[in-house]
Amino acid sequence: xxxxxxxxxxxxxxxxxxxxxxxxxxxxxxxxxxxxxxxxxxxxxxxxxxxxxxxxxxxxxxxxxxxxxxxxxxxxxxxxxxxxxxxxxxxxxxxxx
Ligand SMILES: [Zn+2]
Numbered sequence: 718x719x720x721x722x723x724x725x726x727x728x729x730x731x732x733x734x735x736x737x738x739x740x741x742x743x744x745x746x747x748x749x750x751x752x753x754x755x756x757x758x759x760x761x762x763x764x765x766x767x768x769x770x771x772x773x774x775x776x777x778x779x780x781x782x783x784x785x786x787x788x789x790x791x792x793x794x795x796x797x798x799x800x801x802x803x804x805x806x807x808x809x810x811x812x813x814x
Pocket of ligand 1: 727
């Protein structure tokens with residue numbers, strides 16, 4: 718995956734991106750550094766190729782967009798910050814947008 722043009726959301730079938738040329742521009746969040754929480758994010762992504770990455774690799778190279786988080790997972794009204802224990806859920810994509 719090349720990062721030159723910005724980051725894409727790694728949830729299966731999502732076309733959000735930090736770069737409007739590569740998808741629908743929206744807010745993307747880094748994976749957590751914590752190994753256990755990182756694992757939960759990977760499982761939510763539904764992508765087998767992420768399962769053998771380390772938490773730091775995921776943190777540095779992969780992003781999940783805001784569409785996969787419930788409203789209560791956000792720290793602020795603008796939805797630019799997540800709660801410390803937030804975990805994405807790919808099934809809720811676009812529901813509240
Ligand atoms: Zn997404």
